[in-house]
Amino acid sequence: MIVIDCLQGSDAWRTARLGIPTASQFGRLITPKTRKPSASADGYLRDLVAEWLLGVPLDDATSQWMERGAEIEAEARSTYSLIRDLAVLQVGFCLRDDGKVGCSPDGLVGEDGGLEIKVPSAAIHTGYLLEPDSLADEYRCQVQGSLYVTGRAWWDLLSFNPVLPPVLVRCDPDKEFIAVLAEIVDNFVARLEAAKAKLAPKEDGDGD
Numbered sequence: 001m002i003v004i005d006c007l008q009g010s011d012a013w014r015t016a017r018l019g020i021p022t023a024s025q026f027g028r029l030i031t032p033k034t035r036k037p038s039a040s041a042d043g044y045l046r047d048l049v050a051e052w053l054l055g056v057p058l059d060d061a062t063s064q065w066m067e068r069g070a071e072i073e074a075e076a077r078s079t080y081s082l083i084r085d086l087a088v089l090q091v092g093f094c095l096r097d098d099g100k101v102g103c104s105p106d107g108l109v110g111e112d113g114g115l116e117i118k119v120p121s122a123a124i125h126t127g128y129l130l131e132p133d134s135l136a137d138e139y140r141c142q143v144q145g146s147l148y149v150t151g152r153a154w155w156d157l158l159s160f161n162p163v164l165p166p167v168l169v170r171c172d173p174d175k176e177f178i179a180v181l182a183e184i185v186d187n188f189v190a191r192l193e194a195a196k197a198k199l200a201p202k203e204d205g206d207g208d
Contacts, residue, residue: 001150006092008104016093016102019052019196021188023103023145026181029188032140035180041188049195076117076160077107083168084156088115096149100189103146112153114146119160128159128167135159136169141181147173148181 006012021029021044028044030037051058077088088107095102107115116139120128128135135157136143143155159167 001097002095002099003091004093004095008090008092010092013092013104014057017104018055018057019048019192020095020100020102021048021185021192022101023142023149026145026185027141030141030181030184032137032177035177037184037187045188045192045195048192049199052196053199072119072160072162073106073117075162076119076158076166077115079160079166080107080115080117080156080158080168083166084109086110086113094146094150100193101149101185103142103149105146105150108150108152109156114150114152114155115158116143116146116155117158117160122161122164125159125161125164125167129165132167132169135167136171140177143171144174144177144181145185147171148178148185 004012004016006016025044028038028040047058077090080086081088086109088109091105091108093102093104105114106117109115118135118139139157143157146152147155153173155171157169157171
């Protein structure tokens with residue numbers, strides 16, 4: 001795993017992710033119930049190639065980040081540390097060893113774990129309180145993808161609301177799912193690289 005030390009939401013973070021498939025979008029590559037390639041993969045490929053060509057992200061990642069609320073997330077991280085009695089290391093962007101796939105954890109925990117924080121609406125959070133397993137199901141691709149990218153042994157998924165009880169689910173690697181995911185991701189990366197090569201600006205002297 002390669003760790004890029006930067007502030008999530010910053011320009012450096014946005015640049016590090018540019019044109020790279022990330023775990024938060026793995027749901028666009030694989031359908032978790034069937035474990036088959038998703039029909040939305042082509043659209044994701046076009047998005048990544050476009051932002052690579054433009055040199056800027058297509059999505060407004062910073063605005064989404066601000067909407068989550070840095071203060072609420074900090075409170076959620078502190079709550080997690082109290083519940084688990086574990087320190088959380090904030091990191092910027094994590095890359096697979098070859099640098100072609102990444103994820104942005106909300107924290108790395110010790111030598112073995114990771115953390116993903118969600119701050120949903122009160123109604124959605126209440127749904128997770130009623131059915132905690134639905135939280136892991138909802139973010140299965142992202143969490144298993146983060147485990148795949150980082151090689152960590154477990155990942156904690158926290159749904160947080162400042163006035164309601166937290167929902168915390170420990171997710172272990174699903175080796176069969178990750179094996180299928182890895183194959184699909186590798187095939188997608190190969191297609192992505194081919195598309196970039198096809199549209200790469202020609203250097204002076206190339207061509208006729």
